[in-house]
Amino acid sequence: xxxxxxxxxxxxxxxxxxxxxxxxxxxxxxxxxxxxxxxxxxxxxxxxxxxxxxxxxxxxxxxxxxxxxxxxxxxxxxxxxxxxxxxxxxxxxxxxxxxxxxxxxxxxxxxxxxxxxxxxxxxxxxxxxxxxxx
Amino acid sequence: xxxxxxxxxxxxxxxxxxxxxxxxxxxxxxxxxxxxxxxxxxxxxxxxxxxxxxxxxxxxxxxxxxxxxxxxxxxxxxxxxxxxxxxxxxxxxxxxxxxxxxxxxxxxxxxxxxxxxxxxxxxxxxxxxxxxxxxxxxxxxxxxxxxxxxxxxxxxxxxxxxxxxxxxxxxxxxxxxxxxxxxxxxxxxxxxxxxxxxxxxxxxxxxxxxxxxxxxxxxxxxxxxxxxxxxxxxxxxxxxxxxxxxxxxxxxxxxxxxxxxxxxxxxxxxxxxxxxxxxxxxxxxxxxxxxxxxxxxxxxxxxxxxxxxxxxxxxxxxxxxxxxxxxxxxxxxxxxxxxxxxxxxxxxxxxxxxxxxxxxxxxxxxxxxxxxxxxxxxxxxxxxxxxxxxxx
Numbered sequence: 001x002x003x004x005x006x007x008x009x010x011x012x013x014x015x016x017x018x019x020x021x022x023x024x025x026x027x028x029x030x031x032x033x034x035x036x037x038x039x040x041x042x043x044x045x046x047x048x049x050x051x052x053x054x055x056x057x058x059x060x061x062x063x064x065x066x067x068x069x070x071x072x073x074x075x076x077x078x079x080x081x082x083x084x085x086x087x088x089x090x091x092x093x094x095x096x097x098x099x100x101x102x103x104x105x106x107x108x109x110x111x112x113x114x115x116x117x118x119x120x121x122x123x124x125x126x127x128x129x130x131x132x133x134x
Numbered sequence: 135x136x137x138x139x140x141x142x143x144x145x146x147x148x149x150x151x152x153x154x155x156x157x158x159x160x161x162x163x164x165x166x167x168x169x170x171x172x173x174x175x176x177x178x179x180x181x182x183x184x185x186x187x188x189x190x191x192x193x194x195x196x197x198x199x200x201x202x203x204x205x206x207x208x209x210x211x212x213x214x215x216x217x218x219x220x221x222x223x224x225x226x227x228x229x230x231x232x233x234x235x236x237x238x239x240x241x242x243x244x245x246x247x248x249x250x251x252x253x254x255x256x257x258x259x260x261x262x263x264x265x266x267x268x269x270x271x272x273x274x275x276x277x278x279x280x281x282x283x284x285x286x287x288x289x290x291x292x293x294x295x296x297x298x299x300x301x302x303x304x305x306x307x308x309x310x311x312x313x314x315x316x317x318x319x320x321x322x323x324x325x326x327x328x329x330x331x332x333x334x335x336x337x338x339x340x341x342x343x344x345x346x347x348x349x350x351x352x353x354x355x356x357x358x359x360x361x362x363x364x365x366x367x368x369x370x371x372x373x374x375x376x377x378x379x380x381x382x383x384x385x386x387x388x389x390x391x392x393x394x395x396x397x398x399x400x401x402x403x404x405x406x407x408x409x410x411x412x413x414x415x416x417x418x419x420x421x422x423x424x425x426x427x428x429x430x431x432x433x434x435x436x437x438x439x440x441x442x443x444x445x446x447x448x449x450x451x452x453x454x455x456x457x458x459x460x461x462x463x464x465x466x467x468x469x470x471x472x473x474x475x476x477x478x479x480x481x482x483x484x485x486x487x488x489x490x491x492x493x494x495x496x497x498x499x500x501x502x503x504x505x506x507x508x509x510x511x512x513x514x515x516x517x518x519x520x521x522x523x524x525x526x
Binding site for chain 2 (some may be wrong): 005006007008009010011014039040065066067068069070071072073074075076077078081084086087088096097098099102111112122128
């Protein structure tokens with residue numbers, strides 16, 4: 001049934017991100033000018049507007065900054081999944097990203113829990129970065 | 135950065151109106167706006183030909199391109215100032231700011247501001263869900279099945295974690311808000327609520343249950359803004375804009391600089407500075423309450439209680455009518471109405487009514503100065519305004 005969950009959509013800003021995910025790598029944007037890392041890839045650095053950016057690989061470790069257990073899904077594709085955990089993960093490298101906490105013990109997650117990267121197959125080789133409790 | 139130019143005492147709100155509220159299946163969204171606009175015009179004692187500007191927001195149920203022009207067409211207006219503005223729930227307060235700027239600059243004299251949708255009956259449940267889903271980032275949030283309640287739930291969870299705020303304290307906010315709605319003849323909700331009911335309501339996104347979430351109503355709201363000079367000549371009692379400020383920090387929750395500190399502190403600071411007033415000068419406040427945690431965070435951001443202290447502040451009853459700082463005296467979006475941008479607009483309508491006086495059991499005694507706060511997105515876009523019954 002995983003097939004019916006939404007697949008990632010790549011655009012010009014994010015294609016390298018999703019291509020890396022297909023190789024089970026999580027990559028984030030780093031500004032060559034000011035050194036700031038940011039999540040959600042863009043044309044320029046949101047800190048200093050430099051357009052000299054590079055992709056760096058995250059080690060895939062982080063902490064749960066906050067989370068919610070979704071009991072009622074907005075997206076019909078997720079109705080079969082409830083209850084499930086959406087969480088803001090603070091990567092050890094700094095930036096925060098949205099993800100699900102997967103795994104048997106996901107529903108007992110707490111803020112500040114350590115989590116590590118995994119990937120969820122969304123079909124046709126598309127892999128979505130996800131996290132499990134470390 | 136230099137402070138924005140002052141708009142203090144440049145304009146007044148001279149008329150307010152609400153459409154029929156609740157489930158109103160015999161009316162379109164545009165019709166609800168028109169009904170509210172007609173009532174606001176009557177309330178101001180003005181004629182249609184007096185309106186030379188219109189501002190409106192957006193509609194999920196009737197998603198016209200160029201909604202401002204569509205609204206003018208529907209109302210038969212040919213204004214020289216017109217726009218539709220989309221900063222989510224912050225739109226009504228931001229529209230008041232733009233109206234004040236236009237009037238102060240002489241670009242228009244009398245501007246109708248309206249918003250509203252038939253969200254309860256004008257769309258299927260699936261269509262409503264799909265529209266609201268679009269608030270999540272399409273590429274980096276939506277693949278994870280987030281929801282608007284889910285994003286606000288993460289903010290609530292973080293507040294509970296950092297400050298020890300409890301679900302009971304949030305439930306008390308919802309219960310107090312309902313008590314206020316019961317004093318309002320046009321509120322969507324008409325039955326009392328208990329803390330136990332809020333805590334045992336259908337869970338939506340932990341820690342938020344159904345009764346921590348705003349309503350889905352059919353509703354339209356409108357107000358009319360004119361120059362302070364013109365307002366002085368009208369029969370209706372003018373309510374003066376003393377200060378107004380906006381601040382925008384992000385749109386999607388994953389890009390929020392913090393989950394406990396938001397842009398309301400800065401929008402409030404600008405508004406207070408312009409008015410030459412502070413939180414202690416406010417007789418009451420109409421805060422944005424799409425979820426029970428939101429007005430609590432705004433109480434902190436706007437300086438009505440210390441950071442992290444909103445839980446006890448609300449639970450002790452300080453925000454009830456008759457207490458230290460009544461908030462959401464009409465019942466807010468939790469119990470009066472929520473229909474798109476009309477939700478926050480009703481806070482402005484209620485502030486004007488309170489400042490004019492004569493509301494009976496709902497009246498805040500000695501109400502002379504009020505603060506209204508609107509926010510849009512996931513506590514992303516903020517606008518704070520201060521209104522007063524005289525020029526001060």
